[in-house]
Amino acid sequence: xxxxxxxxxxxxxxxxxxxxxxxxxxxxxxxxxxxxxxxxxxxxxxxxxxxxxxxxxxxxxxxxxxxxxxxxxxxxxxxxxxxxxxxxxxxxxxxxxxxxxxxxxxxxxxxxx
Amino acid sequence: xxxxxxxxxxxxxxxxxxxxxxxxxxxxxxxxxxxxxxxxxxxxxxxxxxxxxxxxxxxxxxxxxxxxxxxxxxxxxxxxxxxxxxxxxxxxxxxxxxxxxxxxxxxxxxxxxxxx
Numbered sequence: 084x085x086x087x088x089x090x091x092x093x094x095x096x097x098x099x100x101x102x103x104x105x106x107x108x109x110x111x112x113x114x115x116x117x118x119x120x121x122x123x124x125x126x127x128x129x130x131x132x133x134x135x136x137x138x139x140x141x142x143x144x145x146x147x148x149x150x151x152x153x154x155x156x157x158x159x160x161x162x163x164x165x166x167x168x169x170x171x172x173x174x175x176x177x178x179x180x181x182x183x184x185x186x187x188x189x190x191x192x193x194x195x196x
Numbered sequence: 197x198x199x200x201x202x203x204x205x206x207x208x209x210x211x212x213x214x215x216x217x218x219x220x221x222x223x224x225x226x227x228x229x230x231x232x233x234x235x236x237x238x239x240x241x242x243x244x245x246x247x248x249x250x251x252x253x254x255x256x257x258x259x260x261x262x263x264x265x266x267x268x269x270x271x272x273x274x275x276x277x278x279x280x281x282x283x284x285x286x287x288x289x290x291x292x293x294x295x296x297x298x299x300x301x302x303x304x305x306x307x308x309x310x311x312x
Contacts, residue, residue: 085239116300126240126285126302139299173239183228183289185300187239 086110087176087188095194101162104191108155108176114138115157116177116185117149121170132157133180164195200288202303209310215273217306219286222267226288230300231260231271234283243284244271276310283307 086109096102108115117129128141132151143149146164151157161168171192175185202219209215219229230245246253246260246269253260259272273280286303 085241087239118300125304126287126300128299128301131299141299175239183230183245184242187232187241189237189239 085186085188087174087186089172089174089188089191091191092189093192093194095196096164097196098164098166100164100195101160102164102193104159104161104172104174104193106157106159106174106176106188108157108174109186112176112178112186113155114177114180114185115151115155116175117143117157117159118173118175118187119170120173120190124170126173129159138180161193166195169193169195200286200301200303202286202306204306205304206307207309209276209308211276211278211310211312213276213310215276215280215308215310216270217284217286217308218268218270219288219303220266220268221288221301223288223290223301224267225290226301228289229260229262229269230287231258232285232287232302234285234305240285273308276308278310278312281308281310 088107090105113134115132120126129143131139149159171190173190175187177185200221231243232240233243234240244255244258248264257274262269283305285305287300
């Protein structure tokens with residue numbers, strides 16, 4: 084158990100809908116990262132937040148947004164969902180903005196029908 | 197330039213054998229190279245990591261070999277066990293100070309099966 088929690092574990096929704104994925108980092112970690120894992124694209128970095136501020140952006144679609152709250156939990160919002168958004172979404176956390184070791188949560192499996 | 201290429205896609209090894217997974221990168225700004233292990237239904241877990249200032253790092257049965265000039269690094273699993281059967285990902289991230297620091301670029305993964 085990495086200490087990173089993600090909810091929900093599974094999410095099934097329809098095209099066009101909006102969902103919110105939640106992540107709580109390990110105690111003491113200020114950085115949160117979001118990754119998408121799909122069969123064709125592998126593990127792709129989406130976005131990094133440190134202590135509430137966005138630090139780096141990857142291949143994140145405009146339909147997706149994220150934020151980190153004062154209590155350090157983070158939410159990833161996915162809107163206007165398409166079939167191709169079906170994937171595993173992982174959150175990872177690390178101590179600081181320049182800390183190497185990222186600890187991954189168990190993931191949220193999103194299925195868009 | 198951001199890609200990390202990993203091979204093989206799958207690997208079958210007998211118990212007690214050596215498993216070797218290779219990765220290559222192009223971006224010379226990469227300076228942190230972790231390996232992650234992922235079991236079905238779980239998130240990736242850090243196995244071992246290396247920086248370019250050393251050519252090899254060993255932790256138990258796991259060894260990373262790093263060749264900076266060739267821009268290649270590999271994971272060796274000695275005395276492979278059935279419990280090592282999992283998907284292994286190499287990754288790389290750029291050095292501190294850049295806007296992409298912390299962004300892990302992953303290889304495509306290797307499915308390792310260790311037969312008893």
